[in-house]
Amino acid sequence: MDKFAQKRYLILIGVGIIAILLMICIGLTYGEMKLSLIDVISTLFHTSNDPSYTVVIFQFRLPRIVLGLLIGISLGIAGTVVQSLTRNPLADPGILGINAGAGMFIVLFMFLLRDQIDLTGNLAIMLMPLFGIAGGLLSALLIFLLAKDQNGLNPQRLILVGIAITTGFSAITLYASLKMDPQDFEKAASWLSGSLNSANWLFVISLLPWMMILLPWLLYQTRLLDVMRLGDHTLLSLGIPLRQKRTILMFISVGLVASGVAVSGSIGFVGLIAPHMATQLVGLAHRRALPLSGVIGALLVLIADFIGRTLFSPAQLPVGIVLSIIGAPYFVWLLSRRRKV
Template identity: 85%
Template sequence: MDKDSQARYISIMSIGIVLILLIVGIGLTYGELRLSWIEMMSTLLHRSSDASHYIVIFQFRLPRIVLGLVIGATLGIAGTVVQSLTRNPLADPGILGINAGAGMFIVLFMFLIRDQIDMTGNIAIMMMPLFGIVGGLLAALLIFLLAKDQHGLNPQRLILVGIAITTGFSAVTLYASLKMNPQDFEKASAWLSGNFNSANWLFVLSMLPWIVVLLPWLLCQTRLLDVMRLGDHTLLSLGIPLRQKRSQLMFISVGLVAAGVAVSGSIGFVGLIAPHMATRLVGLAHRRALPLSGVIGALLVLIADFIGRTLFSPAQLPVGIVLSIIGAPYFVWLLSRRRQA
């Protein structure tokens, strides 16, 4: 039976990776400047003689696609961890307010700090994930404190507290945005909607330290995450330092989400949809669900970005809006299913 499930996991992962490669190829060839697959491959292999092809692929399309891959994978994996820690299948970094907390601190950084100390563009971009993590951790701390009752973390209360935290942080973010000068306000508004329009290799570089350090550690905690689905009393009886381990896992998840929010803005529902699809396909075991959530998350973001970039051309719809259009009905459907259950 385990061999069958392992074969199923390998086949599903292979299909997911092939779909990602297909979307990447389509994304590199399709746009205002259409390229054939041969032209695209020759440019990637540095065998093309057309300088415009290099500019379109290496300066515009490829950084955007790589950023979408990384952010989608991290959001999918972080969403799986958050759902396991809270034991709530409706939990998502965006719904719980982590995105809003990270976004608020980044907007405050843009409004209060960046211009005051005259940071250059590159330094500001590298500093933004730090402020995003602080805001995300603050949101997570408030949520955990307010959602607790005498029996521990209340999954139903968690959603309500997350909505309240999101509303409060979003109000502060909006107020700070309105106080900006028109040029910064336009940038902040575009960033808050969640888009890759300004994606470049520096954005990818600013995320790399967080991905390289945090993601492998999280992927090595699959057994602990399996155990975390049990009740608090059971975990304490097994001798697991519950608060310490939960704090560590939440810190890593918030770090991944905040690093993504810092460079792309708030992108919601990936951390909700990807874990559900992964567990339906390969079960609850995190050694399979966690990597598959990353693959599905990357695929969702790439598809949403491609739709927003091409369907409304020459205008571009932010990827965050496309995912909200998809994710909101999915969230309502999940709520109705839980009510029927």
């Protein structure tokens, strides 16, 4: 049975990677300026003599695709970890308020330091993930404190607390953004909707270190994550330092989500949809579910961004809005399914 599951997992990973490569090819060729695959390949290998192709691919399309790929992987894997830690299949970094906390701190960063730092400069872009992580951690801390009861973390209360914190932080974010001048408000509004329109290589560079440090650590902890699905009393009887391990794993997950939010804004529902699809396909074992969640998350972001960029051209619909249109009905369907069960 395990050999069959492993074979199924490898096939699914292979299909997912092929689908991602296909979306990358489509994303590089289609847009306001349509390019042939030969034009794209010759430009990527610097054999094309057309400077406009170089600008379109290397300054606009490729960094946007790479950033969407990285953010999708981060959100998919972080969503799987959050669902395992909370033992709640409806948990999602966006629904729980982690996105809202990270977003609030970044908008406050843009509002309070707009006169001291160039918000489009290298220093601001490198500092934003730090502020995002601080906001995400504050949100996660409040959620865990308020969602606990005498038996530990209450999964039902967790969703309600997350909604409350999201509402409160979103109100503060909106107030700060309304106090900005029109130019900064436009930037903040575009960022809050979850957009890859401003993607550039500096955003990619600022996100990569966090992923290179945090992702391997989570993938190394798959056995611990499997055990975390058990009840608190069982974990304590096994001698596992539950509070310490859960805090560290949540910190890593928040770091992944918040660093992505810092460069793209709040992109919701990836951390809900990708883990569900992965566990339905390969089961609950994290050594298979985590990588597949990352692949599905990346594919979801790339597809949503392509739809938002091309379907409404010349206008561009932010990827966060496209995913919300997809994710909201999916969330309602999950709620109705759990009620029947």
